[in-house]
Amino acid sequence: MNVHVTKKILSEGLGLLERVIPSRSSNPLLTSLKVEASEAGLTLSGTNLEIDLSCFVPAEVKDPRNFVVPAHLFAQIVRNLGGELVELELSGSELSVRAGGSDFKLQTGDIDAYPPLSFPAQADVSLDATELARAFSSVRYAASNEAFQAVFRGIKLEHRPEGARVVASDGYRVAIRDFPASGDGRNLIIPARSVDELIRVLKDGEARFTYGDGQLSVTTDRVHMNLKLLDGDFPDYERVIPKEIKLQVTLPATALKEAVNRVAVLADKNANNRVEFLVSEGKLRLAAEGDYGRAQDTLDVVQGGSEPAMSLAFNARHVLDALGPIDGDAELLFSGSTSPAIFRAAGGGGYMAVMVTLRV
Numbered sequence: 504m505n506v507h508v509t510k511k512i513l514s515e516g517l518g519l520l521e522r523v524i525p526s527r528s529s530n531p532l533l534t535s536l537k538v539e540a541s542e543a544g545l546t547l548s549g550t551n552l553e554i555d556l557s558c559f560v561p562a563e564v565k566d567p568r569n570f571v572v573p574a575h576l577f578a579q580i581v582r583n584l585g586g587e588l589v590e591l592e593l594s595g596s597e598l599s600v601r602a603g604g605s606d607f608k609l610q611t612g613d614i615d616a617y618p619p620l621s622f623p624a625q626a627d628v629s630l631d632a633t634e635l636a637r638a639f640s641s642v643r644y645a646a647s648n649e650a651f652q653a654v655f656r657g658i659k660l661e662h663r664p665e666g667a668r669v670v671a672s673d674g675y676r677v678a679i680r681d682f683p684a685s686g687d688g689r690n691l692i693i694p695a696r697s698v699d700e701l702i703r704v705l706k707d708g709e710a711r712f713t714y715g716d717g718q719l720s721v722t723t724d725r726v727h728m729n730l731k732l733l734d735g736d737f738p739d740y741e742r743v744i745p746k747e748i749k750l751q752v753t754l755p756a757t758a759l760k761e762a763v764n765r766v767a768v769l770a771d772k773n774a775n776n777r778v779e780f781l782v783s784e785g786k787l788r789l790a791a792e793g794d795y796g797r798a799q800d801t802l803d804v805v806q807g808g809s810e811p812a813m814s815l816a817f818n819a820r821h822v823l824d825a826l827g828p829i830d831g832d833a834e835l836l837f838s839g840s841t842s843p844a845i846f847r848a849a850g851g852g853g854y855m856a857v858m859v860t861l862r863v
Contacts (some may be wrong), residue, residue, distance in 0.1 A: 508562035536574035538565035626711035628686035647673035664686035681853035745838035825856035
């Protein structure tokens with residue numbers, strides 16, 4: 504078998520697989536990459552038993568053959584090649600990798616022992632890949648990495664009559680993003696770490712979903728992915744969204760981020776990075792205090808609502824995370840000094856963050 508492929512395209516495909524395939528495993532086969540060759544190109548695939556991933560790489564192929572190689576070693580070799588056109592030649596159990604003046608010989612593995620990976624050919628529903636990636640990226644920060652309840656380590660995808668919604672929560676905050684969608688899809692919970700890989704492979708075009716037993720298969724024009732889903736019931740997050748808004752302020756999101764960053768330098772790290780918000784007479788005063796001193800910053804805001812003034816406190820890191828997906832003006836909606844608050848974009852867009860307040 505002889506293959507000619509550009510280093511850039513091959514490296515991109517290997518980069519996706521590298522993130523999924525473990526570098527170490529009690530089963531050495533799981534550290535390997537399976538390469539299936541056809542006259543159209545190469546299909547690279549691998550698994551960590553939580554995620555199965557397959558990626559197509561266009562290439563010129565003569566006498567196609569399939570083989571298995573150590574994934575991370577192969578990717579490292581390709582990245583370090585001197586030339587831009589890579590030649591792969593398989594002779595017996597030895598793979599030659601050449602480019603420019605470089606020539607590597609790599610031993611291949613037992614392809615018959617490699618675990619079979621299968622991906623569905625039919626789709627149950629299709630979503631816009633760009634919108635889906637954007638939605639997942641907007642809420643990912645709110646998913647927990649350590650919560651004892653597994654559902655908090657996942658992101659919920661809901662199909663609603665008016666579109667679709669993704670939701671993440673760690674018990675202290677909720678991040679929500681609505682986006683356009685059609686079709687009769689299922690509600691499911693995807694592990695946040697699997698969502699990280701899904702975001703990386705979602706580009707333009709459609710993301711085609713196929714539902715299985717405890718599994719979601721996602722197909723794009725170039726990539727196939729199987730994801731194991733989380734069991735359990737996601738908490739009723741809608742009950743923590745405040746219904747009665749007593750005070751509303753609007754200001755540029757960038758200005759608020761910068762001000763919170765400034766005062767948070769002196770926030771007490773052992774007291775939830777506490778930053779106080781005092782709204783009064785069209786001003787938002789931010790204050791933080793720690794062992795080494797106090798900080799204060801004041802911003803002009805557009806103020807509305809029935810309450811003339813209100814004092815609240817938040818975790819500074821949570822505020823910055825909530826503001827991250829917001830461009831332009833941010834709208835802060837307060838229902839009380841001890842009630843959850845809403846942060847969202849003033850111009851709409853479907854994104855909303857709900858955060859619990861710290862005791863004033």
